[in-house]
Amino acid sequence: MPELDSIFSDDWGKNHRSGLVAVVGRPNVGKSTLINAILDQKIAIVAAKPQTTRQRQLGIYTEAEAQILFIDTPGIHKPKTLMGKYMIGVAHDALKDADVVLWILDASAPPRQEDRNIAALLAKIAPKTPRILALNKVDLVPPDSDFSEHLALCEHERALPTGAKEKRGIADLIDCLIPLLPLGPRYYPAEQASDSNLRFIAAEIIRERIIELTSDEIPHAVAVLIDRFREKPELTHIEASIYIERGSQKGIVIGKRGAMIKRIGVESRAELERLLESRVRLETRVKVQKNWRSNEDFMRRAGYRMPKRGRR
Secondary structure, rough: OOOOOHHHHHOOOOEEEEEEEEEEEEEOOHHHHHHHHHHHOOOOOOOOOOOOOOOOEEEEEEOEEEEEHHHHEOOOOOOHHHHHHHHHHHHHHHHHHOEEEEEEEEEOOOOOOOHHHHHHHHHHHOOOOOEEEEEEHHHHHOOOOOOHHHHHHOOOOOOOOOOOOOOOOHHHHHHHHHHHOEEEEEEOOOOEEEEEOOOHHHHHHHHHHHHHOOOOOOOHHHHEEEEEEEEEEOOOEEEEEEOOOHHEEEEEEEEHHHHHHHHHHHHHHHHHHHHHEEEEEEEEEEEEOOOOHHOOHHHHOOOOOOOOOOOO
16 A cells, blocks of 8 residues: 555545555456556556566556555466566565455456466465456457356456456446445545656556567567656657567567667657657667576666565
8 A cells, every 4th residue: 555644635535435456367368458448548558468567557546436546467377487476476465465356357268277376376365355357358259158167266246247448347347346445545646547657657668569569589588678768848858778688589679770679669759759748759779688587686677676485
């Protein structure tokens, strides 16, 4: 929960509810897409490739009588690198802090072993925390589909159909979550949608474009660090370093005659200019940091601070 002394607001009544909702699920089920749909703006990057979200991100939804703090967590999976262990640690911590768990399930396919692993994790880490199931991607299934396998995964308060891309079921989901939150104040201003700073968002936007535009071997191997972020009234100057793990990957990111890195820059800059509402000068450099996903010193420098359990 946020530090009350620094951001407490008295703009709330005695029936006002607020709290943390941990959004969990296996990779690529639409967690970030659903949060963006709820907030009606983009605060989390979205890609068709799994394990895009790496860090805990807060999405802030506010209405007159409630404020919901959605925690967008990395997809829960079996980790193979130190980065993977870090991501799982982030998800575990979110579950421990949550007032409600929102479990996103892919309604277009039967539950997988990963889903059953999440059910076991919830029983272990958050056995008494209320759970809501969002049966996402319902637009991809026939109206008379049977979701009994999904519903049997765990005890839950409600199960609701959602279509994140079409913003289907969002209002019902909000109405379902609010009564489960504790009575409490508004922790953030009503107009604020995220607690992420602009440097972090800029790095994520660049990483999103790399994930979408490059081949399958690049997404998990890329990290973006913002070296300089200078805002002026009419121009924001951003310098970013793109780190990958092998020299062959560097060639893919740069592309033939620099075509790929140019495209990454053009599309990232366009997205950043929409976000910042100003012109952006973006400079990027591609560097090799061998096996950085298992290099704790580099990960710390990149902003990934390992929880103690992730070191084991």
